[in-house]
Amino acid sequence: MNDLENLYRQVIMDNYKNPKNKGLIENDKYxxxxxxxxxxxxxxxxxxxxxxxxxxxxxxxxxGCSICCASASIMSSLVKNKxxxxxxxxxxxxxxxxxxxxxxxxxxxxxxxxxxxxxxxxRMKCASLAWKALEKVIEGDTNE
Ligand code: ZN
Numbered sequence: 390m391n392d393l394e395n396l397y398r399q400v401i402m403d404n405y406k407n408p409k410n411k412g413l414i415e416n417d418k419y420x421x422x423x424x425x426x427x428x429x430x431x432x433x434x435x436x437x438x439x440x441x442x443x444x445x446x447x448x449x450x451x452x453g454c455s456i457c458c459a460s461a462s463i464m465s466s467l468v469k470n471k472x473x474x475x476x477x478x479x480x481x482x483x484x485x486x487x488x489x490x491x492x493x494x495x496x497x498x499x500x501x502x503x504x505x506x507x508x509x510x511x512r513m514k515c516a517s518l519a520w521k522a523l524e525k526v527i528e529g530d531t532n533e
Contacts, residue, residue, distance in 0.1 A: 394505060396502075397501075397502035397503075397504070397505060398502075400459075400463075400499065400502045401455060401456065401459040401502055401503075402455065402459070403459075404458070404459035404462040404463055405455040405458050405459045405462075408449075408458055408459070408461070408462035409462045409463075409465055409466045410446075410447060410448050410449060410462065410465035410466065410469075411448070411449060411450060411461075411462065412448060412450055413434065413436050413448050413449075413450045414436070414448060416436075416438075418438055418440075419436040419437060419438045419446070419448070420436070420437050420438075420439065420526045420531050421434060421435070421436050421437075421531060421532075421533035422434065422435055422437075422522040422523075422525050422526050422530065422531060422532055422533065423522070423532055423533055424518050424519075424521060424522045424525075425518075426453070426457065426514045426515060426518050428511070428514060429453065429454055429457070429511075429512075429514065429515050430452075430453065430454075431451070431452070431453030431454060431457040431514075431515055431518055432451045432452055432453060433449060433450070433451035433453060433457065433461055433518050433519055433522060434449065434450050434451055434522075434533065435447060435448070435449045435461070435465075435519055435522045435523060435526065436448040436449070436450075437523065437526045439473065439526070439527070442472055442473050442474075443470060443471065443472050443473065444468045444469060444470070444471055444472075444473065444476050445469075445470065446469060447464070447465045447468055447469060447523070448465065449461040449462070449464075449465055449519060453515065453518070454515050456503070456506065456512055456515040456516050457515040457516070457518050457519070459502075460500075460503060460515070460516045460517070460518070460519055460520070461518070461519035463499050463500050463502070463503075464479075464483075464500065464519050464520055464523065465519075466499075467479060467498055467499065467500055468523065473527055475496075476523065476527065477524075477527060478493075478496065479496060479497065479500070480520050480523060480524050480527075482496055482497050483497060483500055483503070483517065483520050484517055484520065486500075486501070486503065486504055486507065487503070487506055487507050487513045487516060487517055488507065489507040503516045
């Protein structure tokens with residue numbers, strides 16, 4: 390393992406142990422979306438406040454592997470206060486990165502730590518679960 394991979398793993402473990410924006414709140418202005426990844430046992434619910442075409446807030450809760458939980462944590466801090474357009478662009482770049490395509494690394498910021506997941510197809514669903522849920526919410530979908 391090289392230094393960069395080591396650093397990425399460290400960031401993932403930090404976000405797993407101390408997740409940002411974890412825990413749902415009672416507020417019906419937020420839109421909820423639940424998603425699961427049966428192949429790994431990951432379960433996640435996100436709760437998003439969209440106002441003025443901007444993701445004002447995003448919370449998440451659930452249980453899952455370190456990759457799934459860390460990805461939700463990193464996504465929640467990345468999209469907060471970003472416009473819906475920029476958030477959609479982030480989601481698309483993130484899924485392209487998992488497919489091993491060229492991406493806007495500057496835009497992806499800390500989410501770049503999941504780049505190595507592209508080498509482990511079985512873990513792709515873990516990394517993308519929270520992002521797929523956000524995509525659904527932006528599309529106007531809800532399942533809770
Ligand atoms: Zn998982």
